[in-house]
Amino acid sequence: MNSGILLVDKPQGITSHDVVARTRRLAGTRKIGHAGTLDPMATGLLVLGVNSATRLLTYLVGLDKEYVATIRLGATTTTDDAEGERLDAASAALVGAVDEPRITAGIAKLTGEIDQVPSAVSAIKVDGKRAYQRVRDGEQVELKARTVTISAFEVLAMRHVAASGDDPAFVDLDVRVECSSGTYIRALARDLGSDLGVGGHLTALRRTRIGRFPVAEASALEDLDVASALIGAADAAELALPVVRLSEQQAVDLGHGKRIDATGAPATSKGEPIAAVVENGGVRRLVAIVERRGEALKVVVGFPADEAAS
Numbered sequence: 001m002n003s004g005i006l007l008v009d010k011p012q013g014i015t016s017h018d019v020v021a022r023t024r025r026l027a028g029t030r031k032i033g034h035a036g037t038l039d040p041m042a043t044g045l046l047v048l049g050v051n052s053a054t055r056l057l058t059y060l061v062g063l064d065k066e067y068v069a070t071i072r073l074g075a076t077t078t079t080d081d082a083e084g085e086r087l088d089a090a091s092a093a094l095v096g097a098v099d100e101p102r103i104t105a106g107i108a109k110l111t112g113e114i115d116q117v118p119s120a121v122s123a124i125k126v127d128g129k130r131a132y133q134r135v136r137d138g139e140q141v142e143l144k145a146r147t148v149t150i151s152a153f154e155v156l157a158m159r160h161v162a163a164s165g166d167d168p169a170f171v172d173l174d175v176r177v178e179c180s181s182g183t184y185i186r187a188l189a190r191d192l193g194s195d196l197g198v199g200g201h202l203t204a205l206r207r208t209r210i211g212r213f214p215v216a217e218a219s220a221l222e223d224l225d226v227a228s229a230l231i232g233a234a235d236a237a238e239l240a241l242p243v244v245r246l247s248e249q250q251a252v253d254l255g256h257g258k259r260i261d262a263t264g265a266p267a268t269s270k271g272e273p274i275a276a277v278v279e280n281g282g283v284r285r286l287v288a289i290v291e292r293r294g295e296a297l298k299v300v301v302g303f304p305a306d307e308a309a310s
Helices: 016-027 049-055 092-096 100-109 131-136 185-196 232-242 250-254
Strands: 004-010 033-034 043-050 065-074 075-076 088-089 112-116 146-161 169-178 200-209 243-246 274-280 283-293 296-304
Touching: 004 016, 004 049, 016 033, 016 043, 033 049, 043 049, 043 075, 049 200, 049 232, 049 283, 065 185, 075 283, 088 232, 100 146, 100 185, 112 185, 131 283, 169 185, 232 274, 232 283, 250 296
Parallel strands: 043 200, 075 200, 243 274
Antiparallel strands: 004 043, 033 043, 065 169, 065 200, 075 088, 112 146, 146 169, 274 283, 283 296
């Protein structure tokens, strides 16, 4: 099995690890990882690395992302999404007072660079233990705010639903969000509901893009043919990173861990990764991830030639 990247459209109700486990069986290798977890409730794009291309995942995790989601205003839950237990529900009068101008103002406060406190049931580690596990064990978890960037937060549709029986009144918002890596859409739902004074949580979430990788090009898990769906590491790297084209000798030198002259490489800041690619016989190969060291390029991560996808 060659190395490369797979785009998979995760179905609802299974974990990201479940997707990895199934793909390992299909690919016949245990060397598979993913770039960014999706909760079981969520659907959409998972980027998987196969064999040595798992080394590329580090550089894909930090790419910006796009989601479509449904935010329910009118109640809070223990998990900030529909999988948790309902805590507080707002009165029908308060929910009825939630209108477009108030929603627009609330969203404006959550757009741009903001400080966001992740959901307590996130996968963030606290003293070596996942926050969600601490919550399940009955512990109180308070996570520190982190700076994230919300570059787009738009309402696609809004629906007012009256109270019925034991179900409180609520407002559902279908939204589209473009954000930096590390953003929690559940936390946006929670914070918007809090700002409006009615509470809020997420009822649906779909990741539609990671960097320049769209879910439209992903394979459904049940239809996944690993060999045909595999994207070569060179192609994937070129969609995520600046690229330097190598001569065959430069590729050999980098393969031996030597530094090469940076002439012709893209202008980058110190420490910024660059994909070093060579083409031979019509086949392009990712040789290494490199970075500038003065007037030279130094290998950060190397990729074996015998696993390259043709």
